[in-house]
Amino acid sequence: MTTLPHQPDWFLHAHLAATLDERLSILRQPPEHILLAAADGNESYRLLKMRYPHAQFQEFDSRDTYLQAAQAIRKTKLSWWQKLNGNLPAQTISDQLPGNQDADMVWSNLGLIHQADPIAVIKNWAEALQPDGLLFFSHFGPDTLKEVLTLWRAEGIVVKTPRLLDMHDLGDMLYQHGFYDPVMDMNMLTLQYTRAERFIDDMRTAGLWQSLQFDNEIDAIRILAKAWQDNDIHNVTLELVYGHGIKKQVLPDNAAPIQFYSSSSTKTSVS
Incomplete structure (x- = not known):
C-alpha cells in the first residue's frame, strides 16, 4: 500500500496541472468524457471541471490512499446541493483504463511515476481513447534531483532512477504506440528546503x-x-516534462484513408 505523508502538500501537482491546463485554450471542441489517470489531490479535476463543467469524469489510480485524499478534498468544497446529488467523479482502484476507445480525453498528472512499464501505460491510454481523442500528461525527466543523487553517489549509496524518462524518449514511445506526432516540452523547477523531512514528504x-x-x-x-544539517544542500532541481498527443485512427489490415483536397490546393492525393 502506497502511503502519503500525514499532511500532504499537493503544490507540485498543482503547478503541473496549471501548466497543462494552459494548453487547453487551443481546443475548439470541449471533451465530454474525461479519464483522470492518477489522482493528484483534486488539482486536475478542479481545473478541468471549471473549464468543462458538463464533462463526465472518471478517476483511476491503484494507490487507494491517493483516491481517498482527492475525494476528501472534494467533499470539503462541495455545496450542500452537490453533496445531496453526489456530484463527484467515479473512482476505480486501478491504473488500468477501460480499453473501449470511449473517452475524449485522457489526463495524467504524474501518473507514470509509480508505474514500472511506461510503454504498457501509453498503450493503455491509447486503447481508452476514441480515434482523434486527446492525451495530456506530465512526468519527471532525468535531471530531476541531480543535486541529491550526486550527494548519495559521492557517499557510496547506490540509487537507480529507471522511471525518470527523457522527453524525447517519451515522445518516441507515444508515436510508436498509438499517437500522432506528439508535442513534448520541459522546464526546470528549483525548490529550496530547510529540512530534509519536508523534502522527503x-x-x-x-x-x-x-x-x-x-x-x-x-x-x-x-x-x-x-547534508541539510550541515547546510551542504540548498536547492533541489526537478525536470518537469509535459506532453500531449492525438490518438491515431486504427484501420483494418490492407486499408488506407481517403483524403480529399480542395481545387485551390496545389496538392491532390487519393490513397
Missing part, C-alpha cells in the same frame, strides 16, 4: 521518492539529513 506526495531504487534507503535518509 513532498517527494513522497509526488510519487517520486517511491520511484527511487536504493541499495540502502535508511543510510540514504541519514546522509540526506546530515
Whole structure:
C-alpha cells in the first residue's frame, strides 16, 4: 500500500496541472468524457471541471490512499446541493483504463511515476481513447534531483532512477504506440528546503521518492539529513516534462484513408 505523508502538500501537482491546463485554450471542441489517470489531490479535476463543467469524469489510480485524499478534498468544497446529488467523479482502484476507445480525453498528472512499464501505460491510454481523442500528461525527466543523487553517489549509496524518462524518449514511445506526432516540452523547477523531512514528504506526495531504487534507503535518509544539517544542500532541481498527443485512427489490415483536397490546393492525393 502506497502511503502519503500525514499532511500532504499537493503544490507540485498543482503547478503541473496549471501548466497543462494552459494548453487547453487551443481546443475548439470541449471533451465530454474525461479519464483522470492518477489522482493528484483534486488539482486536475478542479481545473478541468471549471473549464468543462458538463464533462463526465472518471478517476483511476491503484494507490487507494491517493483516491481517498482527492475525494476528501472534494467533499470539503462541495455545496450542500452537490453533496445531496453526489456530484463527484467515479473512482476505480486501478491504473488500468477501460480499453473501449470511449473517452475524449485522457489526463495524467504524474501518473507514470509509480508505474514500472511506461510503454504498457501509453498503450493503455491509447486503447481508452476514441480515434482523434486527446492525451495530456506530465512526468519527471532525468535531471530531476541531480543535486541529491550526486550527494548519495559521492557517499557510496547506490540509487537507480529507471522511471525518470527523457522527453524525447517519451515522445518516441507515444508515436510508436498509438499517437500522432506528439508535442513534448520541459522546464526546470528549483525548490529550496530547510529540512530534509519536508523534502522527503513532498517527494513522497509526488510519487517520486517511491520511484527511487536504493541499495540502502535508511543510510540514504541519514546522509540526506546530515547534508541539510550541515547546510551542504540548498536547492533541489526537478525536470518537469509535459506532453500531449492525438490518438491515431486504427484501420483494418490492407486499408488506407481517403483524403480529399480542395481545387485551390496545389496538392491532390487519393490513397
